[in-house]
Every structure is written in structure tokens, then in C-alpha cells.
Amino acid sequence: MSSGNNxxxxxxxxxxxxSGCHMSFLDMDERLVDLAAQIDIVYSPFVDAKTLPEQVDLGILEGSVSSDEDLHKAREFRARCKVLLSLGDCAVNGNVPAMRNPFKLDAVIERAYRENVDLNPQIPTEGVPRLLATVRPVHGVVDVDIFVPGCPPQADAIHYVLTELIAGRTPDPSQVTRFGA
Ligand code: SF4
Structure with missing residues (x-):
């Protein structure tokens, strides 16, 4: 699935x-060495590069869409990545972050920043993204091509999906994944 250079x-x-899904990616351990010969990580918490290129072969998103910053990132990845992969249950179905959805956002913020805080309770307003009223999985805001559930997905499953994609095949993650731990 490469775009010209190998x-x-x-x-x-x-x-x-x-970040547990990213940790699971690193749990591929020595297989990362082989992968490094076949993939070029151009933007990631794993690397120094902090500018998303205009065109990327594969985008991998961990986590749900809970803030306007998440929404912006998901849309940016969708626009620039040929194939978009949802990694982990939070990305696939909202998982833990979506547990706030039955409650009103104001009540959640009040509970988190005032009721449960003993020392200097205050609601942060500067330097933090605006929370959305409802947490959504990634495919709730952009089209997703591949779903890899798990909390986190096992390193073996991530390895399977990556090697299939690198080989130009369409992986079937349902063979190697399950929801939850
Ligand atoms: S799916 Fe699990 S491991 Fe991955 S980000 Fe969500 S809580 Fe963390």
C-alpha cells in the first residue's frame, strides 16, 4: 500500500x-525492527515529527472523540490518510470515555472539577480543548476503513493487521481481536 517510495x-x-493502545503497538517488541524496514512513521507520539504530512498511506487513531480538538484531529487524519484505522475499543465504540454520555456535560464537569476535589476546586478554561456534549467513536465523525477492537488490542493483532496492509491485502481483524481486555 505504499505510495511510490518503498x-x-x-x-x-x-x-x-x-495511550495503552500505543503501548500495545510498542509491545510488538523485536518485530518492530522488521516493521521499521517496511514502514516510515511520519507523525506520532513515537517520533519527533509533529506535523502531519499532506498525504499518508495509513492513519491510526487511538481514543474516542470527546473534544473539539479530537474532532479536528480525526477530520485531519481522514482528509490526509488513504486508509484510516480505529485502534482499540475507545476508538471503535467509545469505551471508557463514553461512560459520561448518559449525563449532561455540565454535571460531569461539576463532578470532576468541583465535587470530587478538596483542594482549590475550579473548572479549567484556559489551555484545554472544549469538551463535546457527547463522546463518539471515530466512525461517528469520519469514515473508518479498518476496526481493531480490544482494550488494548493485543500486539499480535496489531502486527497481523499491519503486515497484511503492508502486503497489500485487506486484513480481517475479527479473526484476531475481541472487545475488552
Ligand atoms: S481502548 Fe483501552 S487501552 Fe486503548 S485507549 Fe482506550 S482504555 Fe486505553
Whole structure:
């Protein structure tokens, strides 16, 4: 699936997640060495590059869409990545972040920043993205091509999906994944 020069370009980021899905990616351990010969990570918490290129072969999103910043990132990834992959249950179905959905956003903020805080309770307003009223999975805001559930997905499953994509095949993650841990 590469776009001309031999390596498949890959971008990853986290939205509203715990970074555990990215940790699971790193759990591929020594297989990362082989992968490094085939993929070029052009934007990610894993690397220094902090500008998403205009065109990327594969985009990987961890986490749900909970803020306006998450929404912007998801749309940007969709616009620039040929193939977009939802990594982990938070991205696939909202998972833990979506547990706030039955409650009104004001009540959630009040609970988190005032009621449960003993020392200097205050609601942050500067330097934090605006929360959306409802948390949504990534495919709730943009089209997603591949879903890899799990909390987090096992490193073996991530490896399977990546190697299939690199080989130009369409992976079937349902064979190697399940929801939850
Ligand atoms: S799916 Fe699980 S491991 Fe991944 S970001 Fe969500 S809570 Fe963390």
C-alpha cells in the first residue's frame, strides 16, 4: 500500500484514550525492527515529527472523540490518510470515555472539577480543548476503513493487521481481536 517510495507511511495519534493502545503497538517488541524496514512513521507520539504530512498511506487513531480538538484531529487524519484505522475499543465504540454520555456535560464537569476535589476546586478554561456534549467513536465523525477492537488490542493483532496492509491485502481483524481486555 505504499505510495511510490518503498515504505508505507504511517501516522498515529491519540484522541481521548489512555495511550495503552500505543503501548500495545510498542509491545510488538523485536518485530518492530522488521516493521521499521517496511514502514516510515511520519507523525506520532513515537517520533519527533509533529506535523502531519499532506498525504499518508495509513492513519491510526487511538481514543474516542470527546473534544473539539479530537474532532479536528480525526477530520485531519481522514482528509490526509488513504486508509484510516480505529485502534482499540475507545476508538471503535467509545469505551471508557463514553461512560459520561448518559449525563449532561455540565454535571460531569461539576463532578470532576468541583465535587470530587478538596483542594482549590475550579473548572479549567484556559489551555484545554472544549469538551463535546457527547463522546463518539471515530466512525461517528469520519469514515473508518479498518476496526481493531480490544482494550488494548493485543500486539499480535496489531502486527497481523499491519503486515497484511503492508502486503497489500485487506486484513480481517475479527479473526484476531475481541472487545475488552
Ligand atoms: S481502548 Fe483501552 S487501552 Fe486503548 S485507549 Fe482506550 S482504555 Fe486505553
Amino acid at each position: 515504505k508505507v507511511t504511517v501516522a498515529t495519534t491519540w484522541l481521548d484514550g489512555c
